[in-house]
Amino acid sequence: MNDQLNNKSLIQCSNVNVFYADQQALFDINLDIRENEVTSLIGPSGCGKSTFLRCINRMNDVIDICKVEGSISIDNQNIYDPEVDVVELRSRIGMVFQKPNPFPKSVYDNVAYGPKLHGRILHQEDLDRKVQESLERAGLWSEVKDRLHEPGTSLSGGQQQRLCIARAIAIDPSVILMDEPCSALDPIATAKIEELIDELKSKYTITIVTHSMQQAARVSQRTAFFHLGKLIEVGDTEKIFRSPEHEQTEAYVTGRYG
Amino acid sequence: MTEEHIVTSFDDELRELTDGLIHLGGLAQIALANVEKSLKMNDHDLAKKTIEADKQINALQFELEEMTFNILAKRQPMANDLRSVFSSVKIILFLERIGDMCKGVCKRIAKGDLLNAKSPKTIDALVGLTKDVQNNLDLVLDDYAQGKADNALNVWRSDIKIDSSYASILTAILEDIRNKPEAIEALVPLFFIARYLERIGDQATNIAEVNHFIVTGEVLTDDRKLEAEEKTVF
Numbered sequence: 001m002n003d004q005l006n007n008k009s010l011i012q013c014s015n016v017n018v019f020y021a022d023q024q025a026l027f028d029i030n031l032d033i034r035e036n037e038v039t040s041l042i043g044p045s046g047c048g049k050s051t052f053l054r055c056i057n058r059m060n061d062v063i064d065i066c067k068v069e070g071s072i073s074i075d076n077q078n079i080y081d082p083e084v085d086v087v088e089l090r091s092r093i094g095m096v097f098q099k100p101n102p103f104p105k106s107v108y109d110n111v112a113y114g115p116k117l118h119g120r121i122l123h124q125e126d127l128d129r130k131v132q133e134s135l136e137r138a139g140l141w142s143e144v145k146d147r148l149h150e151p152g153t154s155l156s157g158g159q160q161q162r163l164c165i166a167r168a169i170a171i172d173p174s175v176i177l178m179d180e181p182c183s184a185l186d187p188i189a190t191a192k193i194e195e196l197i198d199e200l201k202s203k204y205t206i207t208i209v210t211h212s213m214q215q216a217a218r219v220s221q222r223t224a225f226f227h228l229g230k231l232i233e234v235g236d237t238e239k240i241f242r243s244p245e246h247e248q249t250e251a252y253v254t255g256r257y258g
Numbered sequence: 259m260t261e262e263h264i265v266t267s268f269d270d271e272l273r274e275l276t277d278g279l280i281h282l283g284g285l286a287q288i289a290l291a292n293v294e295k296s297l298k299m300n301d302h303d304l305a306k307k308t309i310e311a312d313k314q315i316n317a318l319q320f321e322l323e324e325m326t327f328n329i330l331a332k333r334q335p336m337a338n339d340l341r342s343v344f345s346s347v348k349i350i351l352f353l354e355r356i357g358d359m360c361k362g363v364c365k366r367i368a369k370g371d372l373l374n375a376k377s378p379k380t381i382d383a384l385v386g387l388t389k390d391v392q393n394n395l396d397l398v399l400d401d402y403a404q405g406k407a408d409n410a411l412n413v414w415r416s417d418i419k420i421d422s423s424y425a426s427i428l429t430a431i432l433e434d435i436r437n438k439p440e441a442i443e444a445l446v447p448l449f450f451i452a453r454y455l456e457r458i459g460d461q462a463t464n465i466a467e468v469n470h471f472i473v474t475g476e477v478l479t480d481d482r483k484l485e486a487e488e489k490t491v492f
């Protein structure tokens with residue numbers, strides 16, 4: 001059960017502080033995210049999970065009033081270094097959101113978009129292969145192989161979410177960020193995504209925000225609990241749901257948080 | 259943790275389960291007290307009553323298991339809730355077994371030939387053994403009711419003593435069998451009674467370990483017990 005533990009850390013966050021205008025949203029976050037593991041971020045609404053996730057691919061840059069301090073290193077490179085090419089950085093980090101958000105394009109083009117954008121794939125047959133491979137890895141290929149040229153939005157919600165995952169992995173990221181990827185899905189679609197996450201972790205480092213402690217327990221090896229912008233506790237997921245160190249963590253995971 | 263759940267019906271269910279378990283523990287204590295009395299007084303009526311009363315324990319066991327099952331399905335408890343609900347499944351079983359074993363002792367008593375063994379010393383020793391076991395059961399049930407594990411180590415240590423009293427009782431019975439082969443039919447039940455009592459003691463130790471798990475989240479392994487034992491020797 002613990003075979004995935006103690007992988008080396010891929011992402012190091014040190015003293016991360018985030019402000020929206022003069023409102024501070026995150027306070028001195030120090031967190032290491034290990035390679036080829038799934039790390040869950042849990043905590044009550046508004047505690048800063050999404051804000052933290054958006055720090056990792058510098059999505060906060062697009063929010064004018066948002067200011068990020070501290071450092072986040074991926075593969076020993078500080079991604080907030082002025083020399084970092086943000087487009088290139090985002091090509092190494094896939095992101096999946098709460099609501100499936102396929103582009104208003106065909107299934108095929110949704111997946112082909114990233115590789116084309118980053119100019120990685122020049123030949124049509126390579127692109128075809130990439131699209132198929134990504135859809136296969138996202139567990140969607142058999143369901144859509146005859147519908148590749150239908151709009152992505154014509155798929156069911158669960159299929160759309162797997163399409164978004166296919167889109168995210170088509171760019172060969174090393175990191176995948178997921179912000180409540182199952183909250184709009186039924187139990188079957190949720191189970192498929194969870195199964196997928198489990199398979200993907202051998203190739204990618206995954207960080208997932210979830211409101212379900214049971215989901216965190218099922219999919220992740222490490223869990224970080226945030227509360228009011230602070231990282232209260234991080235540890236092996238098993239430890240967090242079995243006997244967390246901090247009373248606040250216990251109160252939250254047992255549903256006593258008032 | 260004293261703070262209440264956001265869902266108050268969850269608190270109600272947990273309280274009902276804990277109260278039910280304490281009640282079940284009480285029934286096991288009564289059964290064991292009856293064992294002690296019936297043994298000491300050779301009281302067949304009390305033994306028969308105790309056999310009958312085991313049905314109550316089984317019925318409550320069933321009810322509590324249902325309750326636990328439903329809580330798991332409905333609430334999917336976590337952390338201390340998970341530890342306590344999971345543990346209640348085990349404690350229910352341990353208590354039910356204590357009930358069964360008390361019944362086993364009482365059956366041997368109710369048959370009515372114990373006195374034919376003409377071994378008052380062995381009977382006394384069995385009564386003494388029962389008292390030690392009773393004491394351990396009281397301690398672990400007190401701990402459980404208070405959400406503590408303070409007595410876990412004491413109980414574990416005292417169980418070692420119980421095991422050695424059990425061993426010497428067996429030796430005495432064997433010697434009796436050698437010396438008074440004509441009494442063998444009355445001596446063999448004493449042998450079984452000793453065995454039951456020793457196993458009831460084990461159940462109390464099991465409950466102590468579960469209490470420790472509820473409180474700390476850690477499993478009390480034999481190594482850990484030894485470690486703690488060594489620390490308290492001095």
Ligand SMILES: Nc1ncnc2c1ncn2[C@@H]1O[C@H](COP(=O)(O)OP(=O)(O)OP(=O)(O)O)[C@@H](O)[C@H]1O
Pocket residue numbers: 020025043044045046047048049050051052063
């Ligand atoms: N674009 C924004 N502009 C201003 N404030 C923001 C912005 N985004 C988030 N915040 C604030 O930052 C804090 C953290 O929000 P965030 O969205 O990170 O929380 P969260 O943990 O993801 O919550 P939820 O579980 O509801 O998604 C909140 O107080 C929120 O109001």
Ligand SMILES: [Mg+2]
Pocket residue numbers: 049050051179209
């Ligand atoms: Mg969020």
